[in-house]
Amino acid sequence: MDWFKRKKESLKAADKKELPDGLWEKCENCGEIIYKKELEKKYYVCPKCDHHFRIGYEVYVSLLFDKDTFTEFNANILSADPLNFKDVKKYSDKYKATVKKTGLKEAVVTGSAKIDGREVVAALMDFRFLGGSMGSVVGEKISRAVDKALELKAPLIILSSSGGARMHEGIFSLMQMAKTSAKLARLDKAGIPYISILTNPTTGGTTASYAMLGDIHIAEPKALIGFAGPRVIKQTIGQDLPKGFQRSEFVQEHGFIDIIAHRHELKTKISKLLEFFAHKN
Amino acid sequence: MREYAKTTGIELDDDINRLEKKAKQLRQEIFSKLDRWQRVQLARHPQRPYTMDYINGMCSYFEELHGDRYFADDPAIIAGFGMIDEYSVILIGQQKGRDTKSKLYRNFGMPNPEGYRKALRIMELGAKFNKPVITLIDTPGAYPGLGAEERGQAEAIAYNLFAMSHLPVPIINVVIGEGASGGALGIGVGDRILMMENGWYSVISPEGCAAILWRDAANASLAAEAMKVTAEDLKELKIIDEVLKEPEGGAHYNHAEAIKAVKEAILRHLKELLKIPVERLIDQRIDKFSKMGAWIE
Numbered sequence: 001m002d003w004f005k006r007k008k009e010s011l012k013a014a015d016k017k018e019l020p021d022g023l024w025e026k027c028e029n030c031g032e033i034i035y036k037k038e039l040e041k042k043y044y045v046c047p048k049c050d051h052h053f054r055i056g057y058e059v060y061v062s063l064l065f066d067k068d069t070f071t072e073f074n075a076n077i078l079s080a081d082p083l084n085f086k087d088v089k090k091y092s093d094k095y096k097a098t099v100k101k102t103g104l105k106e107a108v109v110t111g112s113a114k115i116d117g118r119e120v121v122a123a124l125m126d127f128r129f130l131g132g133s134m135g136s137v138v139g140e141k142i143s144r145a146v147d148k149a150l151e152l153k154a155p156l157i158i159l160s161s162s163g164g165a166r167m168h169e170g171i172f173s174l175m176q177m178a179k180t181s182a183k184l185a186r187l188d189k190a191g192i193p194y195i196s197i198l199t200n201p202t203t204g205g206t207t208a209s210y211a212m213l214g215d216i217h218i219a220e221p222k223a224l225i226g227f228a229g230p231r232v233i234k235q236t237i238g239q240d241l242p243k244g245f246q247r248s249e250f251v252q253e254h255g256f257i258d259i260i261a262h263r264h265e266l267k268t269k270i271s272k273l274l275e276f277f278a279h280k281n
Numbered sequence: 282m283r284e285y286a287k288t289t290g291i292e293l294d295d296d297i298n299r300l301e302k303k304a305k306q307l308r309q310e311i312f313s314k315l316d317r318w319q320r321v322q323l324a325r326h327p328q329r330p331y332t333m334d335y336i337n338g339m340c341s342y343f344e345e346l347h348g349d350r351y352f353a354d355d356p357a358i359i360a361g362f363g364m365i366d367e368y369s370v371i372l373i374g375q376q377k378g379r380d381t382k383s384k385l386y387r388n389f390g391m392p393n394p395e396g397y398r399k400a401l402r403i404m405e406l407g408a409k410f411n412k413p414v415i416t417l418i419d420t421p422g423a424y425p426g427l428g429a430e431e432r433g434q435a436e437a438i439a440y441n442l443f444a445m446s447h448l449p450v451p452i453i454n455v456v457i458g459e460g461a462s463g464g465a466l467g468i469g470v471g472d473r474i475l476m477m478e479n480g481w482y483s484v485i486s487p488e489g490c491a492a493i494l495w496r497d498a499a500n501a502s503l504a505a506e507a508m509k510v511t512a513e514d515l516k517e518l519k520i521i522d523e524v525l526k527e528p529e530g531g532a533h534y535n536h537a538e539a540i541k542a543v544k545e546a547i548l549r550h551l552k553e554l555l556k557i558p559v560e561r562l563i564d565q566r567i568d569k570f571s572k573m574g575a576w577i578e
Binding site: 255 | 423427429431432434436438439442444462466469470482484485490493494495504508509510515518520567574575576577578
């Protein structure tokens with residue numbers, strides 16, 4: 001009866017086309033092969049399906065701010081590894097390797113910049129650095145950015161791209177939530193605008209602190225935004241999650257996002273908001 | 282043995298004393314050598330005093346208040362007015378259940394967003410009527426459920442941190458058992474952070490950390506060691522203000538003694554805090570949290 005059986009060919013992983021010299025990029029969503037230069041010009045939004053690729057802070061710098069106006073501050077704060085943490089690897093080694101690999105020093109870059117001529121203070125998180133996790137340095141840099149916004153009386157923008165708190169710094173990471181939130185409350189009392197931009201992903205302790213404390217919440221389309229991760233929730237409730245669960249559109253529908261903005265209109269939207277805030281009656 | 286000695290009239294006092302002394306010595310020996318994971322398990326001991334036990338033990342008057350006035354009442358968080366000796370205070374804490382039914386009812390002490398919103402609503406009543414706030418922390422985490430996400434678990438916690446940082450009355454936080462992550466911190470911003478000797482408090486549960494970093498939750502004991510989650514650790518790291526000594530063998534051995542220790546500490550700190558002008562109190566509170574962290578520059 002052997003001829004009854006279909007010979008099973010083992011499934012091959014979808015062809016990973018080796019793209020020559022990194023000239024082309026494949027869209028994670030629709031599979032479209034895109035010329036890299038084209039993708040760069042479009043700020044990493046797929047020209048076919050509008051999928052927003054995850055991007056580093058430097059792309060946001062060029063996307064959001066007037067040319068050559070971004071001045072970084074506190075660039076050289078590094079984690080002190082307060083717990084002398086070690087899992088399978090030492091945190092300090094992992095940290096050093098990440099710095100070397102990414103060329104970044106931490107998961108957030110802060111500075112001042114101009115948007116259509118208006119001064120702002122900004123904190124841009126970067127997922128490439130240990131999943132954009134929030135530890136002591138992220139908390140401290142964001143706190144200082146808030147202080148700077150207070151000092152300059154300039155609007156604050158925080159762009160989140162983070163899996164949540166950094167486990168390797170234990171309780172210190174947790175306390176950064178309280179620290180940044182307390183500082184933001186000070187900013188709030190001073191009547192200075194704070195715009196929170198939520199990109200894919202913004203979860204855990206980051207969402208449960210500064211990302212959800214903006215005067216205005218702007219999300220990029222289809223970004224994962226939530227407290228617990230989808231896998232944990234699925235395990236807890238033991239059933240499949242509804243389609244689009246924890247995506248920007250879902251979170252907006254439930255009342256926590258003011259605006260969903262396509263990456264290409266992000267700057268214009270923010271600029272208009274800043275103009276509106278600054279307008280005197 | 283004591284009963285036997287009584288009924289038979291045989292003199293056994295010496296032996297009893299000797300054995301009791303030995304038991305005490307052994308207990309002290311064991312408890313002085315507990316590792317971090319064992320402490321975590323003590324913090325979860327099913328006979329440990331829970332929030333309501335502390336409230337009942339400390340207060341001459343308590344009226345529980347319900348609901349967030351938006352969505353629902355969350356039984357995982359208890360909030361209300363109480364009198365501790367001559368002080369009228371707001372009491373808030375996560376509540377765990379003892380049997381299956383009450384565990385389910387209390388959702389194992391895992392609050393939903395409406396719990397955090399209720400907590401803040403009652404704290405704001407405290408601000409309005411000048412009542413200090415006491416929070417008792419004992420939670421395995423904020424509930425990671427579908428509805429919790431839909432109703433904004435993250436926003437509810439974030440807003441509590443934001444508002445508690447500026448609440449114009451003294452706030453004392455006491456970690457009485459488990460302090461798991463944002464679920465604990467959601468009622469954990471204050472002027473003093475006290476912690477029971479056998480409590481644990483960290484950014485994630487040891488199991489959660491192990492599942493992610495070791496890819497196996499069975500390594501929880503390693504994670505507990507690495508994250509330094511005990512009261513003693515957090516005192517050394519200057520996160521908490523005071524470790525509250527538990528009765529020998531742990532709080533579950535002697536509820537009354539544990540409650541007495543918590544009450545004494547609360548009253549002592551309350552007296553200090555009530556002397557500080559409100560503006561300064563808030564500045565000090567923000568400074569306290571601003572200093573937390575470790576970095577090199």
